[in-house]
Amino acid sequence: MSDETELLSVRVAELYYDENKTQDEIGALLGITRWKAGRLLTQARASGIVRIEIVHPRARRLGIERELRERFGLTDAVVIPATEGSELHSRVAQAAADYLAALRPVPRILGISWGRTLNDVANQLADGWATGVTVVQINGGVSLNRRAGTAASTAVAIAQKASGHAILLPSPAILERLETKLAIEADRTVAGVLTLAEGASAYLYSAGVADESSVLVDSGYLTPADVAELVRKGAVGDVVGRYIDANGNTVDPGLDERTVGLGLDQLRAASTAIFVVAGEGKHDVARAVVTTGLCTVLVTDEGTARALMEPER
Amino acid sequence: MSDETELLSVRVAELYYDENKTQDEIGALLGITRWKAGRLLTQARASGIVRIEIVHPRARRLGIERELRERFGLTDAVVIPATEGSELHSRVAQAAADYLAALRPVPRILGISWGRTLNDVANQLADGWATGVTVVQINGGVSLNRRAGTAASTAVAIAQKASGHAILLPSPAILERLETKLAIEADRTVAGVLTLAEGASAYLYSAGVADESSVLVDSGYLTPADVAELVRKGAVGDVVGRYIDANGNTVDPGLDERTVGLGLDQLRAASTAIFVVAGEGKHDVARAVVTTGLCTVLVTDEGTARALMEPER
DNA sequence: GCATGGGATGCTCATCTGAGCATTAGGGCA
């Protein structure tokens, strides 16, 4: 576009959007025909001179959502606009809560993981978001430290707000010995919960980054050294307690066998698996989850979404 | 607006602006009538949920311009949008240059002051912005220090770019003794220039802040102590070398009498007096100039414009 | 129980707007 045309576009855009004149009036004012004014306006929008932005905590980026759906074959995607300040996590959680509440058919059984993100989602859910939903934990959640109860309260909160009840998985996330893991899985209660989890009509989960800040480290299941070793083996993060690499495969089969909860294949087979993820640090895990079919629905922030859309990282 | 309506507005706005659907389609999608969709859209725009911004170095704020014209009885106003970064001055200078170039009738004689702002304007003017314009200095401009020549080059640049010639005022801005001032004014050359200046068809000038950073201090006409004293007397800044207070009156009659150049009353009587001002620090002078009829046209930045529009500072 | 009034809703109609097409202007090339 020539410099002169560009300046004219700016003037047209000003008169149209700031002064809300009609294209006809603008034409008269600037001595051009209304068609030309209209075309300049189109150009101004196309070239980014006119920027239209929807400023609202609940706003979404439908354009990127569509791209994500098409690119990764997702059923749905929810993208929260980039925002200055650090409200990112709560906004994404809000969006996930909104999505869950609007989900049709309403899930009879909802399988959830736990963690900070899931807890945020639980808090953002409105009372009565649904009725009679059974919420079941899909991975081990008995914390070993002061955070004890967070996992449970997440599930309970989600269930209570839907006048349903929560079924907790009474098992550690990761066991030290395989035998113990097999034994606990064989326990009638645990087995029952796992069966229920397998039959859930929808899953809602997040992912953790593979570094020493992980909740699994915090809870004492793993040491920072363990995580460093996993990273060395290619781990990008954990999903329902299982560490995966960029290809979505479990990084350490031995560790994975000692992890209690729904398997990744079962997650991949689910008809509705809602993956909630936010923040700069989680781009890699998010990529692994989304590209390897672990989720059918993605709820995230614009930064993560754009990172996913980049041809190669 | 209720919270629910607001959220709906957001959804409508997203579909309309991001996905460019028609209001009709949006209605079908959200289960509302197209009229309701249209009304929600209007609300979204009105409540600021939808923000439309024109991003361009040459963009203007026509809304504020209109308010300024009405409020202060200006012939015209040009307001540059607030911008991050520090391009404010050059953008305002650009706008002033644009305005000058578009001014009709083209001034036969253009009276100008000097200073950093005016110099910027001169640089931004395009070659051939007009033809045969005589540019005449309206206040004393023989610098006493290394900046010597800036004042002259500003005038010359403006004139040359219009294939015209510059008439310089060969006199200091302020003289130490009244007698010297009267003597120099009586000089045929100086008197001739001043007469020419009085007959200019348009004036273009800026203003300085009343503090030790003033060019008048820099040039050695005043000491920082002099300026401090002027401030004590109510000075907010200088216009064509003359210090004025918030009411547009000269602060120090004695000093004013020793200042060579066009008087403020002559400026007030001008049919076209273009005042260019930019930057946080100049709000007070700008207010004084605009409210006391020293200019007919204002060219400034959004910050200054808004400061002027505030009921009381 | 019933009338009243203010705000939201749905509708009509005139106007505004964009897509698509015919026409014209400009600029290289034989």
Add this chain to the structure above:
DNA sequence: TGCCCTAATGCTCAGATGAGCATCCCATGC
């Protein structure tokens, strides 16, 4: 110089939109 090709311009027309009006809903007061 005349021709052809491309891009810009002006136009037609159908679809989109906003203003204004009638109606409806619902809460309030008698």
